[in-house]
Amino acid sequence: MTIQLREVCKTFGSYTALRNVDLDIADGEFVAILGPSGCGKTTLLRMLAGFEQPTSGEIRMDGEVVAGASSLIPPEKRRIGMVFQHFALWPHMNIHEHVRFPIRTHKKTPKAIRDNEAARIEQVLALVGLSHLAKRMPHELSGGQKQRVAIARAIAAEPSLLLMDEPLSSLDALLRMNMRREIQSVHRETGSAVVYVTHDQGEALSMADRIVVMKEGRIEQIGSPQDIYLKPETEFVAQFVSKANLVRGHWDNDMFIPEGSGSSVQWRGSEVAGYFKSNGLYPVRPDQLELGPVQDGGLVGQVANVQFQGKEFNYDIIAAGQQWEVISPVPYKLNDKVSVTIPQRELQYA
Structure with a gap:
């Protein structure tokens, strides 16, 4: 899935969360949105998901306008998966049921996956290393296992775009390192485009193909991890990312x-x-x-x-x-x- 944002703005009353954001995301690309709290990165992610509507500007996915000032295609009609910051698992469902849920309910689930539901669930659980825990309930899982369930649920319906909102922030340091590798592996295996929101420079630098650095609702710099780290273009990027x-x-x-x-x-x-x-x-x-x-x-x-x-x-x-x-x-x-x-x-x- 290719994505284009053109002059996207978002206001909440008198507060401007996003200011004239222009961004292109290629099919299969891993893009990290990096910035401090309040810079607009989560608002941007929510607009890509369809939870928020731009005040002005437009968002296109594969050439189709999915959001603008006067139009909005809801999340269930977009081929996306989302991983939330605090897992958002349902306490009454086991792991198998969590992975099955989007396959049955997502309107954009490919027919081949619907027709081979059991095989797809097995495939996804194997990918995240949870096949042996399929019948476990959320309260029986560790933090890392819960995050794997959230990722498995997000990719089960084979989304073209995977949105991740600070998914590792509630994990300890060692577990975060391990989960970075898991997410990179999932990205390679699925080929989905990934938009990953974080305030952690290490996560963005280690995983992303490109990094979008944001400040006060604006894009400060876009570039490869090497360019962002070694060749900052503004004072904010130099100090926030490179600690220069x-x-x-x-x-x-x-x-x-x-x-x-x-x-x-x-x-x-x-x-x-x-x-x-x-x-x-x-x-x-x-x-x-x-x-x-x-x-x-x-x-x-x-x-x-x-x-x-x-x-x-x-x-x-x-x-x-x-x-x-x-x-x-x-x-x-x-x-x-x-x-x-x-x-x-x-x-x-x-």
Whole structure:
């Protein structure tokens, strides 16, 4: 299923949730909608599902207008599946019945699946690793198993579009990692387009083909995970996704001179977005900076805070009148003087 959103806006009274959203989603593509709470990502998902109607603009699926200011095709008439944040399982149905339900009730269920219901249920339960628990009730399941049931139910009728609203947010860290792999496997096996809403940068970067970063109802940037992480185009994307430090200074063509360094420190930045150049900023991630003994060629800084993280240390470094976050495997103590540099190998991304 291909999807097009054109100048989509949504208001609730005086509050504007979405502002002129334009987005294309290819057949079979995994798109993550990433942003903080209140940025409009869940509203966007609900409009794709058919639960909300645009105030203006239109949404097309496979070329057909499914939503506009004066028209709305309801969810049951769209070939979609949805996984909710809190599982939304029915307490009176076992796992087998949960998977069977959309096959029997969804108006867009293909005839081949309706005619081979038992085989499809077995296939879906095997895909999510729940064949041996088919008769279990929801209260007998762990959190991860419940989430697998929710995914199985969503894909049972073979939707062309799978919508996922922060499906892993209620799981613990280890289980989230395992479920990421499960979701990727389901995506590969089904070939459905996936729109995955999350506020977790790690989830978006690890699973999506493309990421849509949203802020205050608008799209800030669209790109591959690598482009979003390595080549942010705005200050918000640089800090929300890459956790980048925004170093102040000035640009001389494609060379950046950090504030307070004179001209002794210069960082190459031919690929840095125009926004940063026009605002005298240089985005640099905590893992790009390197700490060492005070020497020529680096900015002199002082350790303001240390957090031990096992294989590395998270430092707050005061340098050139600014505070930066730096990740380094080298141990330093509070108030140590250090040299802050960007190795040549890191400048190739800048």
